[in-house]
Amino acid sequence: MSKPKVAVFSFACCEGCGLQILNCEDELLDLVGAVDLVRWREAMSETTDEFDIAFCEGSVLQEKEKERLQWVRGQAKVLVALGACATTGGLNMIRNFRPLAEAQEYVYGEKAQALAKKGFPWDATPQVLPLDRVVKVDHYIHGCPIRREEFLAVTLALLQGRAPSIPDYPVCVECKLAENVCVFDKGMTCLGPVTRAGCKAWCPSYGSACDGCRGLIPNPNVNAEKDLLAERGLTVEDILRQFRLYCGYSEASGAAPAAAGNQPPAGGTPPAGQKR
Amino acid sequence: MPKSANITVDHITRVEGHGSILVNIRNGKLERCEFEVIEGPRFFESLMRGRKWEEAQTITSRICGICAVAHSSTSLRATEDAFGVGLSPQTLRLRKLILYGEQIQSHWLHTFFLALPDYLGAPSVLPLASSHPDVVKMALRMKKLGNYIGEVVGGRHVHPISLLVGGFSVVPTEKQLGEVKRMLVEMRRDVDTAVDLFAGIRWPDFQRETEYLSLRDPAEYAFYEGDLVSSDGGSVPPRGYRKMVHEKVVEHSTAKHVYCQRESYMVGALARFNNNYDQLHPKAKQAAEKLGLAHPSHNPFHINPAQVVEGVHCHERCIELIDELLEAGVRFEPTEVTVKAGSGVGMCEAPRGLLIHEYTYGEDGKVTDCNCIIPTGQNYANLEADMRALVPQMLDRPEADITLTLEMLVRSYDPCISCSTHLVRVEFL
Numbered sequence: 165m166s167k168p169k170v171a172v173f174s175f176a177c178c179e180g181c182g183l184q185i186l187n188c189e190d191e192l193l194d195l196v197g198a199v200d201l202v203r204w205r206e207a208m209s210e211t212t213d214e215f216d217i218a219f220c221e222g223s224v225l226q227e228k229e230k231e232r233l234q235w236v237r238g239q240a241k242v243l244v245a246l247g248a249c250a251t252t253g254g255l256n257m258i259r260n261f262r263p264l265a266e267a268q269e270y271v272y273g274e275k276a277q278a279l280a281k282k283g284f285p286w287d288a289t290p291q292v293l294p295l296d297r298v299v300k301v302d303h304y305i306h307g308c309p310i311r312r313e314e315f316l317a318v319t320l321a322l323l324q325g326r327a328p329s330i331p332d333y334p335v336c337v338e339c340k341l342a343e344n345v346c347v348f349d350k351g352m353t354c355l356g357p358v359t360r361a362g363c364k365a366w367c368p369s370y371g372s373a374c375d376g377c378r379g380l381i382p383n384p385n386v387n388a389e390k391d392l393l394a395e396r397g398l399t400v401e402d403i404l405r406q407f408r409l410y411c412g413y414s415e416a417s418g419a420a421p422a423a424a425g426n427q428p429p430a431g432g433t434p435p436a437g438q439k440r
Numbered sequence: 441m442p443k444s445a446n447i448t449v450d451h452i453t454r455v456e457g458h459g460s461i462l463v464n465i466r467n468g469k470l471e472r473c474e475f476e477v478i479e480g481p482r483f484f485e486s487l488m489r490g491r492k493w494e495e496a497q498t499i500t501s502r503i504c505g506i507c508a509v510a511h512s513s514t515s516l517r518a519t520e521d522a523f524g525v526g527l528s529p530q531t532l533r534l535r536k537l538i539l540y541g542e543q544i545q546s547h548w549l550h551t552f553f554l555a556l557p558d559y560l561g562a563p564s565v566l567p568l569a570s571s572h573p574d575v576v577k578m579a580l581r582m583k584k585l586g587n588y589i590g591e592v593v594g595g596r597h598v599h600p601i602s603l604l605v606g607g608f609s610v611v612p613t614e615k616q617l618g619e620v621k622r623m624l625v626e627m628r629r630d631v632d633t634a635v636d637l638f639a640g641i642r643w644p645d646f647q648r649e650t651e652y653l654s655l656r657d658p659a660e661y662a663f664y665e666g667d668l669v670s671s672d673g674g675s676v677p678p679r680g681y682r683k684m685v686h687e688k689v690v691e692h693s694t695a696k697h698v699y700c701q702r703e704s705y706m707v708g709a710l711a712r713f714n715n716n717y718d719q720l721h722p723k724a725k726q727a728a729e730k731l732g733l734a735h736p737s738h739n740p741f742h743i744n745p746a747q748v749v750e751g752v753h754c755h756e757r758c759i760e761l762i763d764e765l766l767e768a769g770v771r772f773e774p775t776e777v778t779v780k781a782g783s784g785v786g787m788c789e790a791p792r793g794l795l796i797h798e799y800t801y802g803e804d805g806k807v808t809d810c811n812c813i814i815p816t817g818q819n820y821a822n823l824e825a826d827m828r829a830l831v832p833q834m835l836d837r838p839e840a841d842i843t844l845t846l847e848m849l850v851r852s853y854d855p856c857i858s859c860s861t862h863l864v865r866v867e868f869l
Contacts, residue, residue, distance in 0.1 A: 371608075
């Protein structure tokens with residue numbers, strides 16, 4: 165049986181999730197023994213247009229990149245969204261809550277309009293998009309950044325021809341297992357109750373709160389969470405801001421029209437057969 | 441002799457982020473010579489507006505995966521400057537420890553995995569895993585330790601969790617620090633081997649003197665704090681950075697260039713080496729000598745051995761910092777922050793060079809303004825000036841050779857392009 169050809173692609177992101185793959189120092193040599201790593205711009209000059217499994221990190225925020233992603237989808241048998249920017253848009257999505265022109269002018273100054281007149285290739289999509297708003301995604305590895313163990317577990321599952329096992333339960337479960345003092349009991353607020361586990365409650369275990377970087381669980385009790393936050397003194401504006409750090413994708417206003425066949429999750433419920 | 445050539449390297453490999461080399465030579469003359477950044481802008485400075493002070497580090501850390509700690513450190517210092525928050529000696533040591541750990545992780549990643557393959561005639565580290573397995577295993581070990589320091593101090597290296605304004609949400613145990621020290625001491629052998637390996641590499645011989653900007657700290661070789669200094673003279677504290685870092689629109693181009701006293705300047709390992717050589721740890725100076733790295737050097741390909749020298753330096757500094765932490769004893773220190781309106785500037789040395797975050801806060805502790813000046817963005821003008829000087833020297837070589845040398849030049853700069861999309865290039869018109 166021949167080894168699957170694996171490629172890694174980056175879209176708009178910090179490339180931290182790709183780096184996490186390189187950070188599997190103990191397993192890297194085994195990994196490149198088990199698969200044929202054929203294309204990865206950051207790490208290799210070797211390249212090819214033929215690959216079986218494509219790991220894609222980053223969001224789509226330029227029209228050219230939409231085309232590039234569609235090309236990758238066309239070439240790959242399996243497409244895995246790697247990391248929050250790819251799975252849910254990550255914090256790139258915060259941009260969607262302000263007019264694009266405002267962001268352009270703020271960052272590039274009054275030159276922004278002059279640049280636009282000169283045909284400056286903003287090429288910007290109207291909204292920042294997670295990958296599955298553009299193409300069908302087969303598997304999701306969540307998190308900002310991803311956990312190395314989860315990446316290895318998912319890769320192993322793919323090599324063994326079985327579906328990866330990604331939790332549908334909230335971070336609270338893993339926090340309890342880790343015997344952490346609940347973040348709320350420490351006087352802070354936390355999105356753990358509605359956020360997908362799989363990170364081993366990484367942030368609460370290091371004294372911080374859960375920011376929701378892995379996206380919402382299916383059927384999250386968002387209203388109860390918002391009540392909880394309001395009870396702790398957060399205003400509506402605060403609550404929206406907290407959710408929009410990583411979960412802006414779940415709001416109708418924060419999400420672009422979905423690609424054909426992929427409906428945007430209503431209230432956070434993914435369509436049957438597709439996990440976000 | 442190629443009278444005319446079009447050299448296009450789309451999405452150059454073995455660098456962080458997406459950039460392309462575009463060179464046109466016609467009748468022996470250089471018509472066009474650019475490094476084009478095509479990375480999609482994420483508009484971080486705009487994302488930050490209206491966010492709370494507690495989130496600034498969380499958000500700006502995501503500017504970059506490799507230099508997440510540098511962004512985090514710089515961000516925290518900017519907020520601390522704005523609010524007037526002081527740091528305890530323990531916090532300062534832990535901040536330096538994790539930042540030096542990042543230099544270690546980044547420099548070994550870059551020198552071994554991204555740069556070295558070219559010098560061994562390989563397209564990537566993958567074939568080297570077969571031809572030079574011990575080297576690759578050693579490189580992985582060394583990189584891993586840099587990451588492990590990040591885990592112990594910050595919860596993880598990529599986007600650290602426990603770094604807060606004013607301190608830490610959790611601190612490492614003395615046992616953990618002792619373990620890290622033991623690993624660092626044991627790894628000195630590998631560091632020596634790495635120096636010997638890179639001492640055998642022939643770097644392309646190309647000189648172009650430029651201005652070198654970096655931090656300078658009277659207390660030590662600066663990464664975490666200091667004043668901004670130039671090799672051409674001049675020094676400003678962080679809040680005065682605009683006196684030395686100038687942005688201008690270049691007439692024939694829609695890109696912003698950054699300059700100080702010359703048309704361009706360089707930041708990064710070579711700039712720091714040139715400016716602060718005297719403060720290097722003795723072992724690092726010995727390494728520089730072994731590497732044949734003259735001081736100062738005006739060869740941009742020497743950014744690579746300069747990173748090796750800094751790898752040695754940071755390795756020793758980490759051991760010293762842990763000794764100091766263990767001697768004083770490590771304890772959890774709750775942070776206390778009083779929010780007030782105002783601006784603050786944080787300046788640190790990321791692995792790739794000088795990094796500046798400037799924030800303005802309202803009374804409610806929300807960000808009203810944010811400006812980030814990224815090392816790689818500061819290097820683009822200098823990189824292009826190097827390309828313009830280098831290409832004419834290579835006209836008698838085959839096109840493939842010119843292309844590879846240009847790629848190696850770009851890789852020497854160790855660009856972090858995703859970080860830098862504040863400055864986006866377009867074609868010359």
